[in-house]
Amino acid sequence: MDLSFARSDRDLAAAMLPTGLAVLMAMVTSRxxxxxxxxxxxxxxMPLPVAALLAPADGCFHRAAATALHRWGEA
Structure with missing residues (x-):
């Protein structure tokens, strides 16, 4: 899916659209x-800060692996 917007400087015919069509295209684009x-x-x-990659919110890099290692250490 292409979410980029068409640039009007390439094609001047796009700048001369009827008002109704221009409004319709603006509504479709905003939706x-x-x-x-x-x-x-x-x-x-969006790029993540490097610190966020090294310090995950839950405190472990892979929650399932951390849980397995914790259980293994208790046994």
Missing amino acids: QAASPTARIQTRLS
Whole structure:
């Protein structure tokens, strides 16, 4: 899915659209940008700080592996 916007400097015919069509295209574009897919894609494309990669929120890199190691250490 292409979520990029068409640039008007490439094609001058796009700048001369009838008002009704221009409004329709603006509504479609805004709905597409607000879709769950677009929001997820935006989150995935945002870079994470390096510190966030080395210090996960739950305190372990892989929760299942950490739980297995903790249980193994208790046995």
